[in-house]
Amino acid sequence: MSAWKYHNPVAVTFGWGCLSQLPTLLKGRRAVVITFPQARDTGLLGSLQALLGSQLAGVIDDVQPNPELSWITERYAQFWRQYADCVVVAAGGGSVIDSAKMFLPGVASGDFHEIHAALAQSQAPTVQRALPMIAIPTTAGTGSEVTPWATLWDRTSAKHQKYSLHLEQTWPEAALVDPALTLSLPQVVTRDSNLDALSHALESIWNVNANPVSDGLAVQAARTVIHHLPALLKDPTDQHLRTLASQASLFAGLAFSNTRTALAHNISYEMTLKHGLSHGLACSFTLPMVWRLAQGRDRQRDSVLQSVFGADVHDPATALEKFLESVGVSSHFEDYGVSAADAQALIQSSMQGARGKNFIGSTA
């Protein structure tokens, strides 16, 4: 490992019930809440309204899974006219936090087309000013609360384009990680989102950008998911297990905030778009396969990967496969309607994608 960098400016507050610290983090500023439609029914929106009182300037609660270009394009200009003095409080899963990040950079035209045009040319938009954000994850998976990345989809175009926004200005100012908010998650969301965290952890290890800080965080995160997710799925109201799941997600987020993801994520996008898999499932069922591709490429990477299951486990990729089976996830493409030939083609093309190139197995 030659010279490496680590930087994560997000101020993290973590703990059961720490949502109550939101007013302290706001320091008197006004807030606009961005959340998902069900937040009203789960009581989350009510809690936020009660906490914010007269500091609450507005609520946007129609965020949809896998943020669409058209959604942000329709809302961006009006948002900046209404909320230019606000802190953006994003409370939800990855789609909510990613959607909220799209609002943060303010551009001269006041129109999201300016940002879209820059993204389409793989350039950074010229940011005139930016809004601060406090991110409050309600799943234990996204990690988006401690990264500057936001994924944006354009399914209306023939190409099913995917964009990734990442600017100095899209780092959240603060992350408020309250595991109590994950209590109401359905079983399958609990599982798939925590598998997303596992994927972030492993993808940051078999990554050309891996470094000792990200490795330490990633190994802790991966071990926690593997050791505790099966028990959590059996007892989803257990406070300690919910806390561990949220902590694993946070640690994985801190790790991949500095490495980005790799091959499994690049494969996942097509599995979500074409085959309808949830993001967490799509980027985790391939992990044993990607682990086998990673093995033997680099002694140091092998050693870090080995430490996930410990020195006693001779075939960690198979151990991972068994772990996934134990939570009801098949590692075989066929079980998701993809033939062996199509899977090979997808893997090969994914190696060439932006995230695929981060994979240590793509550089050999």
Add this chain to the structure above:
Amino acid sequence: MSAWKYHNPVAVTFGWGCLSQLPTLLKGRRAVVITFPQARDTGLLGSLQALLGSQLAGVIDDVQPNPELSWITERYAQFWRQYADCVVVAAGGGSVIDSAKMFLPGVASGDFHEIHAALAQSQAPTVQRALPMIAIPTTAGTGSEVTPWATLWDRTSAKHQKYSLHLEQTWPEAALVDPALTLSLPQVVTRDSNLDALSHALESIWNVNANPVSDGLAVQAARTVIHHLPALLKDPTDQHLRTLASQASLFAGLAFSNTRTALAHNISYEMTLKHGLSHGLACSFTLPMVWRLAQGRDRQRDSVLQSVFGADVHDPATALEKFLESVGVSSHFEDYGVSAADAQALIQSSMQGARGKNFIGSTA
């Protein structure tokens, strides 16, 4: 562990030879270098001059060990008149980086007395503007490159006062950690500074402010020092061992940047002031004794401490004592000219100090 916080905004660059990245980090800004007198002879100052070229606005190279109030008071006003447009580049050990931090906050009067007066009342000075800093450690011990703390001594007063400056504005913007810069350290400085890192690591574990992020970093740091320092002292030119020592120091710094230190550090100040021990020695020879005081206070803390030596080691405090012996450091106060009675009095009074109160054994 209830709700916890972690925040470290410093952008870290780490690696053998990474000093060459200083111009990239400066992004065209002018720089004033703060360093120690020997930097001229070791070639460090020449390297910095060559790297900075016409961006170099000035050099202050008379920093002394254990920064004195009078030193900064005499230089602060003139510094702000000359270098108000500069990045402060601090290249040295803890004393250099701490001294440089004193210049960062700019106050209305332009006079350090204003800052001193605030510190004397345990208040934060009103900062009008602040200079950014790039910290370049030349020892593998201080951790100051990734913390906002700066220690300042006033030995002229009858009380031998110690002040700690810490402001939002005293976080370095960036840390440039190049293990090659530690190659020229004398044997005893290599040892004592790396023992300082070990002390930072352990003190962040038996700390009321400990959290899962700091624990993970601290355990990695402590293990690295314990496993590799003896070999480094035998082969001080080994590039890999120098790199591990610097990495341990960085990780310990990241850990205690969020917890502060604890009892061993509070004891150390008198051992340095009255008995002349180097800072690293003063805050590490008591670690086995403090470990024994920490044990049994808290199950979770015990478990994290146990993981430093591993589950197989039944008496980790004694293992630590043997480790210190192996690098020539006695754990007994008598060997430093302090009687058992005086040692007991010092330990008891240190428990009441600002850092002592962070110790888990002081709260029971």
